Amino acid sequence: MAKAKIKFRASSVGMKEGTLYYQVIHNRVARQIHTTYRLYPSEWDAVSSSIVLPSSSTSGRYSYLLSLQETLEADRKKLLLVIARLDKEAQPYTSDKVVEYFREGKVLHGIIGYTVELNDKLRKIGKRRMADRFTTTINSLRNYLKGNDVPLEDVDGTMVLGYEQWLKERGLCRNTTSFYIRNLRTIYNHAVEEKLVVSSSPFKHVYTGIDKTVKRALPLDIIKQLKDLDLSLNPRMDFARDMFLFSFYTRGMSFIDMAQLTPSNLQGGMLTYRRQKTSQQLHIKWVEPMQKIVAKYQTDDSPYLLPIATGEGALFWKRYKNAYKRITNQLKKIGEMMGLSIPLTTYVARHSWASAAKSKNVAISTISEGLGHDSEKTTRIYLSSLDTSVVDRANNLIINSL
Incomplete structure (x- = not known):
């Protein structure tokens, strides 16, 4: 297996800047990859092959050196992935081939590096929530890999099983573990579609289903108690409660959809x-x-119906996420104050509306349309985790008739 090192070549003129270069060694043959990266001798630690950052971040060189440090780390990983690809091909190669592949960008894509690139593309086409889910998953995977990356071709059944076991050992429930595995599978399938890897069906033996969730719906009398709470002395709780009620009134509208409503959505x-x-x-x-x-x-200076977030693009999303965290935190406090048996979240409003509709004998097809589900099958699965009191009463009637 080839080895790659970062080395420093001092200037021949006194204490002037020297240059960095990469040395590739394979079968005792060494080759160099020259760079334009320049450093003073005092800024390089030859023992650890790393940059020495100034003790103060206010130093004029600090930003440059910090940026260069990140560039060197990216190049190092790129070289390692090149070597991993050549080793995986199981064919003889030379150090010249490593240099050639590095310069031409013929790198074996790493699952983490690929996901970062994929997320950039997703955000550009407006799929920010998908990119956020992938980011959450890849951050978890990065922890499992201890900060390293692995080639897409090394994402096999053994690695995925190991990752699933690692998630379980952290006390995550099956649905949460499945959430991470499903996202990883979607990322992997994107890479397969781009012909960056040949699928080896690595997700065959891991759980990717969704268990029936515990009841997350509140009965109408509790919704009424929530509505009648006097929260005038706590404006943050008051606002959180009102956003919950707005979601309930609008058939369980999601928080992100509420945040993006404008007066143009309201006509006639x-x-x-x-x-x-x-x-x-x-x-x-x-x-x-x-x-x-x-x-x-209502405020005159906001283009939105509800004052959840303002601005556009990245600024809007940043403010939206902060608002979501604040409201979620306040709802949790309200739920504890009311002594509820389940955590109060924005999503409880959606479950509660569906449960209330079911308790009023509203047809499944109507509930499905109200929730915006694609099919009644989805709605039946959704309702199966809600209020089962009607079925329980029917069961009691049957048992009592014996």
């Missing part, structure tokens, strides 16, 4: 919006409780 007494998750267009009759909440928080 009808609220029309497109779900970000599915792109399905939904129409909701505008009623007084919705208007009260909007009027309560």
Whole structure:
């Protein structure tokens, strides 16, 4: 196996800047890859082959050296991936071939590096939530790999099983573990579609299903108690409660869809919006409780119906995430204050609306349409984790008749 090192060549003129270069050694033959990276002798530690950063971040060289340090680390990983690819081909190669592949960018893609590139593409086409899910997954995988990357071709059944076991050992439930594995599978399939790797079906023996979740719905009497709470002395709790109620009033509208509503979505007494998750267009009759909440928080300087986040592009998303965390935290406190048996979250509003509709004997097809599901099958799966009191009562009648 070839080895790659970073070396420093001092200037022949006194204490002037020297240059860095990479040395590739294979079968005792050494080759060099020259760079334009320049350093003073005092900025290089030959023992650890690393840059010596100034003790103070205010130093004029600090930013340059920090950036160069990141560049060297990226190049180092690139060289290691080149060597990994050549080793995997199981054919004789030379140090010249390593240099050639490095210069031409013929690198075996790493799963983490590939995901970073994929996320950039997803964000450019507006799929930020998918990119966020992939980022969460790849950060977890990076921890499992102890900060390293592995070639896509090394993502096999053994590695995936090891990652799944690592997740379980951290006390994650099956659904959370499955969430990470499913995202990793989607990333891998993207790479297969781009012909960056030949699929070896590495996800055959890991769990990628979704267990039935515990009940996350509140009965209508609890929703009414929540609505009647006097939170006037705590504006943050008051706002969080109102956002929960707005979601409930609008048939469980997701928080991101609420954040992006503008006056243009409200026309002729009808609220029309497109779900970000599915792109399905939904129409909701505008009623007084919705208007009260909007009027309560209406501001002249915001283009949005609700003051959840402002701005556009990356700024909007940053503010949205911060708002989501704040509201989630306040809802949790409200739930604890009310003594609820389940954590109060924005998603509970969606479950509660579906459960309330079911308790009122609303047809599954109508509930499905209200939730914006693609099929009644999805709605039946969704409802299966909600209120089972009707079935329980039926079972009691049967047992009591014996």
